Amino acid sequence: MHDLDDTDRKILRLLHADARRPYSEIADEVGLSGPAVSDRVSRLREAGVIERFTVDVDRSAFADRVPLLVDVTVEPGHATAVYASLREAEGTQHVYRSADARVVAHASLPNADVESWLADALDTTVVADYDVSIIAASDWTNDLADADLAVACAECGNTVTDEGTSARFGGDRYRFCCPTCEARFAERYEELAEEAGGSAG
Structure with a gap:
């Protein structure tokens, strides 16, 4: 890149x-x-x-829809799968996955029935807990400031130039300023995946 x-x-x-x-x-x-x-x-x-x-599409604009923030705590090793499932779930507007095995979704659901929504979307045995908040207001700015329009290395944060590389880990694409950073990131990623697999087993 x-x-x-x-x-x-x-x-x-x-x-x-x-x-x-x-x-x-x-x-x-x-x-x-x-x-x-x-x-x-x-x-x-x-x-x-x-x-x-x-x-x-703002699904909350439709009749009988309640805008909600659903904060899901996921069992170790399952955050990526839960994130992917909620991203495709009916009613999801935005979804985020954090490094500490939490997935947060902004969803607009009929009758605020979160339990049924989760059950339809994913294997709930991997959900440790979840919290629900009704959204009073939201806005999606997605600003493109000059400082943001540079591709940053996922390992060291430096700008990715012509010497940069990219690779997929866990279904997500990451960009690196050099092959060394990609190798370091891959090593750490594999270690974390092994630890998560051991915890889940």
């Missing part, structure tokens, strides 16, 4: 403002041809900088 240049940043900002904007319009804004913009967007997607183009 190459370091992001000014043109990449302009393209990201334009897509952030309107993900349906035609490449021909973006090309006029950044001084490239439409195919050149398409190539850059493809590279950004391959590198994991752009994950997807989607419609952000």
